[in-house]
Amino acid sequence: MSTNPSTLAQRVTGWLGRSPEEAVAAAEVAALRSDRFRLEREPEWKRLDAIVTRIEKGRMRRISDEDLLALPALYRTVASSLSIARETSLDRATIAYLEGLAQRAWFIVYGPRATLGGWLRRFLGGGWGASVRALGIDILIALAMMVTGTVVGWLLVSSNPDWYYALVPAGDGDPRVPGASREVLMKSLFGNQNEPALAVFASYLFNNNAQVSIMAYALGFAFGVPSVLLLVHNTALLGALLWLYHGQGLTFELIGWLSVHGTTELFAILLAGASGIHIGRAMAFPGQASVLDAAAAAGRRTAQVMAGVVFMLIVAAVLEAFARQLLDATAPRLIVGAAMLIFWIGYLFVWRRGRTTGSAEGDGA
Amino acid sequence: MARAIRAVGRFNAHEDRRSRTILTPEGVRLPLTIASRGARAAALLLDLLLIYVAIVATTAFLLWIGLGVLGMKPDSIDDKTAIGGALQGLLIFYFIAMFLFRNAWFLLFELGPRGATPGKRIVGIRVAARHGERLTTEAVIARNLLRDIELFMPLLFIGGALMSGDDVDVAAWAGVGWFLIFVLFPFFNRDALRCGDVIAGTWVVEAPRRKLEQALSVGEGANGRSAATGTQYRFGEAELAIYGEYELQVLERVLRDNRPEAMADVAEAICRKIGWSAGRGDERAFLDAYYTQLRARLEQGMRFGKRKADKNTPGAG
Numbered sequence: 274m275s276t277n278p279s280t281l282a283q284r285v286t287g288w289l290g291r292s293p294e295e296a297v298a299a300a301e302v303a304a305l306r307s308d309r310f311r312l313e314r315e316p317e318w319k320r321l322d323a324i325v326t327r328i329e330k331g332r333m334r335r336i337s338d339e340d341l342l343a344l345p346a347l348y349r350t351v352a353s354s355l356s357i358a359r360e361t362s363l364d365r366a367t368i369a370y371l372e373g374l375a376q377r378a379w380f381i382v383y384g385p386r387a388t389l390g391g392w393l394r395r396f397l398g399g400g401w402g403a404s405v406r407a408l409g410i411d412i413l414i415a416l417a418m419m420v421t422g423t424v425v426g427w428l429l430v431s432s433n434p435d436w437y438y439a440l441v442p443a444g445d446g447d448p449r450v451p452g453a454s455r456e457v458l459m460k461s462l463f464g465n466q467n468e469p470a471l472a473v474f475a476s477y478l479f480n481n482n483a484q485v486s487i488m489a490y491a492l493g494f495a496f497g498v499p500s501v502l503l504l505v506h507n508t509a510l511l512g513a514l515l516w517l518y519h520g521q522g523l524t525f526e527l528i529g530w531l532s533v534h535g536t537t538e539l540f541a542i543l544l545a546g547a548s549g550i551h552i553g554r555a556m557a558f559p560g561q562a563s564v565l566d567a568a569a570a571a572g573r574r575t576a577q578v579m580a581g582v583v584f585m586l587i588v589a590a591v592l593e594a595f596a597r598q599l600l601d602a603t604a605p606r607l608i609v610g611a612a613m614l615i616f617w618i619g620y621l622f623v624w625r626r627g628r629t630t631g632s633a634e635g636d637g638a
Numbered sequence: 639m640a641r642a643i644r645a646v647g648r649f650n651a652h653e654d655r656r657s658r659t660i661l662t663p664e665g666v667r668l669p670l671t672i673a674s675r676g677a678r679a680a681a682l683l684l685d686l687l688l689i690y691v692a693i694v695a696t697t698a699f700l701l702w703i704g705l706g707v708l709g710m711k712p713d714s715i716d717d718k719t720a721i722g723g724a725l726q727g728l729l730i731f732y733f734i735a736m737f738l739f740r741n742a743w744f745l746l747f748e749l750g751p752r753g754a755t756p757g758k759r760i761v762g763i764r765v766a767a768r769h770g771e772r773l774t775t776e777a778v779i780a781r782n783l784l785r786d787i788e789l790f791m792p793l794l795f796i797g798g799a800l801m802s803g804d805d806v807d808v809a810a811w812a813g814v815g816w817f818l819i820f821v822l823f824p825f826f827n828r829d830a831l832r833c834g835d836v837i838a839g840t841w842v843v844e845a846p847r848r849k850l851e852q853a854l855s856v857g858e859g860a861n862g863r864s865a866a867t868g869t870q871y872r873f874g875e876a877e878l879a880i881y882g883e884y885e886l887q888v889l890e891r892v893l894r895d896n897r898p899e900a901m902a903d904v905a906e907a908i909c910r911k912i913g914w915s916a917g918r919g920d921e922r923a924f925l926d927a928y929y930t931q932l933r934a935r936l937e938q939g940m941r942f943g944k945r946k947a948d949k950n951t952p953g954a955g
Binding site for chain 1: 736752766773883941
């Protein structure tokens with residue numbers, strides 16, 4: 274077998290034409306079995322490639338139903354081609370191509386299943402409530418922290434009014450400072466319905482509140498400790514305000530003023546803090562799972578809660594901007610605030626999926 | 639035997655330290671390559687640049703509408719006129735746009751079919767769920783909520799501290815320290831996970847897009863016949879037995895690159911090894927023939943369960 278074609282005899286044979294023996298060998302070499310395999314299946318690979326490329330470019334609508342139906346089958350064909358090629362072919366480029374193609378198709382076949390609209394429907398139609406209920410005891414922990422923060426804020430300021438300036442970020446010319454008269458404080462609560470730029474203020478507030486609650490959530494990563502601190506600090510401000518208005522006998526009026534949007538906003542902050550604590554607890558006490566898996570499971574569960582928190586803060590901002598200015602008395606403000614609170618509790622904790630088919634209940638706010 | 643194991647180990651060492659394998663539901667192993675930290679940093683910088691451009695463009699556009707077209711003055715915001723209302727509308731739009739740029743940019747793009755922001759697309763990486771699970775909407779939300787404390791908060795913190803002047807040192811250093819903890823986090827785990835990836839159960843992988851290359855064994859040269867000189871190249875068992883799969887792949891790369899100098903070098907090296915003295919000028923045909931016949935031999939060995947990783951693996955077949 275060890276013929277050396279560089280010898281003269283071989284060269285001459287080459288020039289004159291192949292001997293029958295060599296022709297057989299050449300035919301076998303001409304199409305390696307692995308390349309024959311490849312050439313047979315190439316059209317299917319290329320079809321899948323074209324479909325995947327179009328989907329990746331976001332041209333979903335230009336894909337025919339036929340192609341879309343063929344996608345899973347083509348993906349499986351390519352996956353099996355890859356398995357076979359790995360065992361029979363040494364063509365590195367083809368295997369690399371198949372690996373890349375199978376990977377891209379896999380991402381599409383097993384990618385995010387729902388469209389954003391579909392996800393939203395599922396989210397409002399019970400998914401959000403379920404994820405909130407899954408937080409379980411962490412909601413109570415967060416609630417306890419918020420109550421503690423309020424009490425601490427009150428006690429600090431009542432023991433030494435200088436604390437007020439430390440807790441409440443004072444804007445220039447803000448009349449709400451210790452020692453302010455009843456009239457001044459009263460004026461800050463009522464009679465502002467003619468201020469025109471409040472809608473702008475509300476969108477600004479939403480931006481701020483949303484960032485604070487995202488932070489309370491994200492800080493859960495450090496075993497939940499910063500989330501707790503943030504909750505306590507923010508509610509200490511509430512305690513200080515309560516003390517200030519209480520001093521002039523305006524507690525009830527302040528609560529009314531706050532409750533219009535406050536029940537929604539504080540509820541949102543409560544959920545954000547509870548989510549942060551949930552993650553922190555999952556990482557500190559992962560149980561049977563590894564820390565990474567526990568963190569990932571908690572993170573995904575609470576991500577839905579957080580999407581809801583942002584939604585609640587939008588509602589709160591709208592309430593703050595419009596409802597509070599339109600309702601210039603304590604009683605209607607309290608009614609709206611209480612109604613919102615009952616709505617959120619009912620929607621998130623009482624209403625369960627499956628009892629009704631509709632999904633529009635969620636966006637009644 | 640020990641030599642064989644060592645040789646196989648060396649063969650596998652060609653695979654990157656960043657490569658991972660996931661098992662699809664069909665039972666197919668799919669290789670994934672973890673995106674390098676440099677690529678991710680580049681993608682992030684590109685995204686930040688794009689966001690910055692978008693913010694500047696939006697702001698400039700709103701200012702142009704507000705001041706240029708409608709002729710507003712800054713204090714007309716409190717006017718109870720149509721102008722005041724329009725200005726308020728613009729401001730609300732501005733705040734919402736800023737919120738979306740900061741929070742929704744990454745979110746919306748990563749939920750798309752490519753699982754990547756424009757920056758990631760340019761660099762060629764994408765987001766995927768760890769261990770081959772399905773990438774869910776929740777996971778993408780979670781990983782991007784964390785971005786806020788990893789990136790934007792410390793930056794604002796440092797910026798704010800620099801602006802206010804007073805307690806620059808303490809606050810700015812706290813911001814830098816915070817920033818560093820999150821920035822360095824990916825360097826302390828094998829999969830280059832950032833905090834958001836940990837929480838979401840995701841990782842960032844390379845998303846290669848390859849074209850299907852020409853089959854190498856279908857040309858004239860693959861028949862062992864040189865188109866230029868008509869020479870018939872046939873290699874014997876002993877001449878093919880010296881090389882393994884690794885060398886075959888090197889040869890494949892050289893053939894696909896098709897650079898004459900490289901081919902001449904490789905042809906010379908092979909000739910030296912197998913004791914031939916082929917003339918110059920016909921390297922392509924020579925290498926085509928050698929590649930095809932070597933591959934035929936190795937693939938035949940494969941079918942019989944005998945593999946030869948590289949030239950150091952002792953006699954397979």
